[in-house]
Amino acid sequence: MQTVTVQIRLFPRDPAIMKEMGNEYIHTVNHLTEQAEASGAFPKVTSKDVEANLPSAVRNQAIRDARSIHNKTKKQGKRPILKRRAYYVNNQNYSFGDSNVSFPVMMNGKVQRLTVSVRITEREQRLLFSNKLGLLRVVEKSGKWYVHIAVEIPTEPLTSGATMGIDLGLKVPAVVVTSTGKTQFVGNGRQNRYMRRKFQARRRKMGKLKKLSAIRKQQNKEHRYMKDQNHKISRKIVNMAIEEQVSVIKIEKLTNIRQTTRTSRKNAKNLHTWSFYQLQMFIAYKAALAGIKVLEVNPAYTSQTCPACSKRNKADDRTYQCLCGFHTHRDRVGAINIMRQPGADGNSLSA
Structure with missing residues (x-):
């Protein structure tokens, strides 16, 4: 099995929503790691325990990310501070169409699905629609928006050659x-x-x-x-x-x-x-x-x-x-x- 990352360009009508969600996500992850560092152990928390303007599924992902960072901190001795805006959604909470991607966000205090237009090549369609999809990450680069999707591709290694x-x-x-x-x-x-x-x-x-x-x-x-x-x-x-x-x-x-x-x-x-x-x-x-x-x-x-x-x-x-x-x-x-x-x-x- 080989995992590759597929990058797809987004064309959002309202980038401000994604900026707000990305900032809130990074703030939440950093806050959780700070709490863990102060107490010496990562707390047992669920999405209900985390105060953040994020959908519960995304709060759960933030908890997983914060726990992973905390575990690495114990090995490396230094806690990294996340600064670059990003928004992570697990594979159970986003979906793709031929020309759009949909994922949950918070709007007006309620969880709503945001549907964003995308440009998907034939190669990307083959990868996305015929393989197991993993974590989705929404990022901004030089004023342009992208989603990065982890895709697991089954491979059959050659036995001789x-x-x-x-x-x-x-x-x-x-x-x-x-x-x-x-x-x-x-x-x-x-x-x-x-x-x-x-x-x-x-x-x-x-x-x-x-x-x-x-x-x-x-x-x-x-x-x-x-x-x-x-x-x-x-x-x-x-x-x-x-x-x-x-x-x-x-x-x-x-x-x-x-x-x-x-x-x-x-x-x-x-x-x-x-x-x-x-x-x-x-x-x-x-x-x-x-x-x-x-x-x-x-x-x-x-x-x-x-x-x-x-x-x-x-x-x-x-x-x-x-x-x-x-x-x-x-x-x-x-x-x-x-x-x-x-x-x-x-x-x-x-x-």
Whole structure:
């Protein structure tokens, strides 16, 4: 089973209602976590015990969210304060039509169903109307409204087939190698760096003029550009995996990547503007839909170890040369060794 999030654009006639509900929801969750923190334990409460201008079903969801945050707080030692407006509805209390979504809100002191127009693509219709739906979240981004719906998709993993290794980087976003002998360099790192410099230059210029709203718009444009690139790269990779009858994709474990960038070969001033994690997630859910398993592996020394004799050598720029005679592109060496690595502690990114 694979869970994916479907984002659908909303076209509300009265956004003020959704703003009010979103603010009330976040306020309620924060208030409940503050109470739990003060008493040292999360209280046993029901929707009747919670004073909030929210439908009872939504108050129940707020209680579940607050309890989850409190449990995480005990492990992490710090309580996060929710600031971004959001409104959550469980799958028993919303419904979809071909061109609208309906969910409960409070209006004039009464619970009423708010029906909002939506734009649903054919792909989204297939996902929504043929799979189990989970939590719905209403959010606002740059003045536009969306719903995010968790969708559980049953998958049938392939039992046999080839293996694929993927090396992620900045100069080449993804280098892919399969056990069938195919290699592919996916994405245009030079173009991505050019676009990032372009966005950064615009933000610096706007910063001098103190145009904060324009800076945020440029940041959103950059995020949309990078997200689009990640979608295109992941689609090419999974299409290649399907063509080569790959049953397992192996990708480097990126846990704590921000803490390890000082010694990583990927250390660059703009490393964190490229979402390696997002690309991983896109590959994982697209692969899951095709019945392909995605495993994380330990990336240690994968770009230094010779695939032919196992000796470690440092690459000269982008070329890897070993005394045994083996030579190829450095990132291809990384992809080959990632393909051959066992899964890191059995971790899997797909169901």
